[in-house]
Amino acid sequence: MPLTTIKDGEYTATVYKMIKEGRYGDAIHILSKEHQKHSKSRAALSLLGYCYYHMQDFTNAAECYEQLTQLHPEVEDYKLYYAQSLYGACAFPEAMKTTFLLDSTTSHTKMIKLQAAIKYGEEDFSGAKSLVEQLPQEDPDYDVDLGCLLYKEGEYEEACKKFMSSMNVLGYQPDLAYNIALCYYSLKQYASALKYIAEIIERGIREHPELSIGMTTEGIDVRSVGNTLVLHETALIEAFNLKAAIEYQLKNYAAAQEALTDMPPRSEEELDPVTLHNQALMNMDIKPTEGFEKLAFLLQQNPFPPVTFGNLLLLYCKFEYFDLAADVLAENAHLTYKFLTPYLYEFLDAMITCQTAPEEAFRKFDEIAGKLTEQLRKVTKQEARHNRDDESLKKYVQDYDEVLERYIPVLMAQAKIYWNRENYSMVEKIFHKSLEFCNEHDTWKLNVAHVLFMQDNKYKEAIGFYEPIVKKHYENILNVSAIVLANLCVSYIMTSQNEEAEELMRKIEKEEEQISYEEPDKKVFHLCIVNLVIGTLYCAKGNYDFGISRVIKSLEPYNKKLGTDTWFYAKRCFLSLLENMAKHMIMLRDSVVQECIQFLEHCEMYGKDVPAIIEQPLEEDRIHIGKNTVTYESRLIKALFYEVTGWNE
Incomplete structure (x- = not known):
């Protein structure tokens, strides 16, 4: 959109200088005042429209150009700019209507391109294609437009070729490089996608330092x-x-979050829908309330990223807000067929049913699992027939992995129904049925290990599943979940392999010491949780003297080891101890009672800013801020100790 040179008006020189420097907001401030004084000023309106367009404020740009088309119907460019602004504002029917006002003899190619873009925005891809085919093949946009249409048809390789062909003709362009990267992403060729992304970012840093990347x-x-x-x-x-x-x-969740903060800074109201969606999704573990708010907000916008609907429903189910998921599905029935695959709809339906009818939910999951296992067997047979054809084999392996990634959540949801009932033998049977397909899948192996561990008499079998997970990350052992390390140590102890447990704990301690040296303020809880779980085990077996002592030592030093998770494990042991003492089932030596009270006083001192529990993100009845601290809870437990033991404070 070129800037028409207009001489009249004292403000013009200042405004032009601002526009040249990219200070569109400042220019709009001056032009708005001028437009208020002279509502029919062609100069002010034209410059305002130009500035709004460059600020990507298409709604206001469209208003300016609409007025200009009425004041100066003879200027063809204003009609084109008006149509472009309406398209940018996603007002597709109005934009299409405006294109018919263009003089086809002078703006034919521009009109066809804009109409094709509008059809593409309306997801009328056949209509867009018929318009693109009216363009001369030597037109630089011809291959680009065809590439976009091929991408929408799922022909990612062919689309990529079109974009590369355009790049060879037009030279490097960031939007083409992005399109190529997107094709590679859709083909799951992430290394190639990242190569093009890196070039876009490097050029951005070099050519536009003002964007603060x-x-x-x-x-x-x-x-x-x-x-x-x-x-x-x-x-x-x-x-x-x-x-x-x-x-x-x-x-690589930390790297994903960093990619979002690396982008040029904008205020929250300026964020595009994709960025807002990604911020919500990738910060869900640390800011779940904000995440739900952003996704719910996006669902009310037009357009919104297609995955928003499914992701919001899945996250509601993950946090066990089944009623909210059911409400969103009912209120947005028109979005169901457009944005949810049949698999995802059936999965969500079964998840929502879990709350009220677990047996019915299990049956629904079983039906989905049956369809997926049939697909897995079919792909396996095809793979066997084409084992000499590298390209076909690669495709079948990819197809198998995709079906398996849909099967695993169904299997885990089935298992969870019985896990919640503490029917671990049934969970084990469910996992055993899926052995044929899942025996190499990390999630499956981890959950099998957990269910074996929970059955008390299967520690040896649990070790067989935990050990490969730990050995895989042995050189960076803190990358392994603390609970996996803790359960493996307990399993070693319960099978009289104390030396192996001690060696594993020394390895964890060594890595934690290294982190403590490199990042003195960082809290690392792995060894602490391992000791807490071991302490919990001894308490559960009735050896409170040793168990409580282990728990107390595990949280030293308190400023680095006291956290919400570690306090959860510790307080369980203390409450169990108090319950047994109140029932006169055990007696503690005075020295141990004294040690317990000192421990609780330390927790009281260092727990002022440590939440006692992490509340559900959408909980309406919040715990009073003064009560949801380790300090508050440690005082309560200390008071119980005085009451049960008869000690005086």
């Missing part, structure tokens, strides 16, 4: 760069979002 991650407080046309043309926002998605798929 990466400064937010470094902790530098920078002002919003706004949604300017320059930012849009760099494709940086899209590139960082795609990078975040790739890291998230690869389970």
Whole structure:
């Protein structure tokens, strides 16, 4: 959209200078005042529309150009800019109607391209294709438009070729590089996608230092760069979002969050829907309340990222807000067929049923599992027939993995129904039935290990599943979940393999000491949780003297080891001890009672800012802020000790 040179008005020179410097917001401030004084000023309106368009504020840009088309119907460019602004604002029917006002003799190619883009935005891909085919094949946008349509048809390789062909003709363009990266992402060729993303980011840093790329991650407080046309043309926002998605798929969650903070800074109201969605999803573990708010907000917008609907429903189910999931499904029935696959709809339906009718839910999961196992067997047979054809084999392996990734959640949901009832032998049977397909899957192996561990008499079998998980990360043992390490240590102890348990704990201690040296303020809980679980085991077996002593020592030093999770394990042991003492089932030596009270006093001292429990994100009745602390709970438990033992404070 070119800037028409207009000489009249004293403000013009100042405004032009601001526009040249990219200070569109400041220019809009001056132009708005001028427009209020002279509502029919062609100069003010034209410049306002231009600035709004460059700020990606398409709604206001459309208003300006609409007025200009009425005041100056003879200017063809205003009609084109009006149509482009309506398209940018996703007002597709109005934009299409406006394109018919264009003089086809002077703007034919531009009109066809804009109409094709509108049809594409309306997801009328056949209509868009018929319009694109009216363009001359030598037109630089011809291959790009065909590439976009091929991508929508799922022809990612062919689409990629079209974009590369365009890049060879037009030279490097960030939006084309992003399109190529997106094709590779859809083909699950993440290394190739990241290569193109890296180039977009490197060029952005080099050519646009004013966009403050990466400064937010470094902790530098920078002002919003706004949604300017320059930012849009760099494709940086899209590139960082795609990078975040790739890291998230690869389970590199810290890198995914960093990709989002590396992007040029904008205020929350300026964020695009994809960024808002990714922020919600990738920060769900640390900011679940905000995450739910953002996803629910996006669902009311038009358009919103297609995955928003499914992700919101899945997260409601993950946090066991089944009623909310059911309400959202009922209120948005029109979105169900558009945004949910049959598999996802059936899975969500079964999950929601778990709350009221677990047996019926199990049956529904069984039906889904039956369909998926049939698909897995079919792919396995095809794979066996084409084992000499590398390309076909690669495709069948990919198909198998995709079906398996749908099967695992169904299997885990079935198992959870019986896990919640503490029917661990039934859970084991469910996992055993899936051995044929899942025996190499990490999630399956981990959960089999857990269910064997819970059955008391199967510690040796549990070791067989826990050990490979730990050995896989032995050089970076803190990458293993603390509970896995704790359960393995307990299993070693229960099978008289104390030396193996001690060796594993020494390894954990060594790595924690290294982290403590490199990052003195960082809290690391692995060894603490291992000791807490071992202490809990001894308490459960009735050896409170040794168990409680182990629990107390595990939280030293308190400023580094006292956290919500560690307090949870510790207080369970103390409450169990108090219950048995109140029933006169055990007696404690005075020295142990004294040790317990000193421990609780330390927790009281260091627990002022440590939440006692993590509340559910959408809970309406919140615990009083003064009561949800380790300090408050440790005082209560200490008071119980005085009452049960008869000690005086």
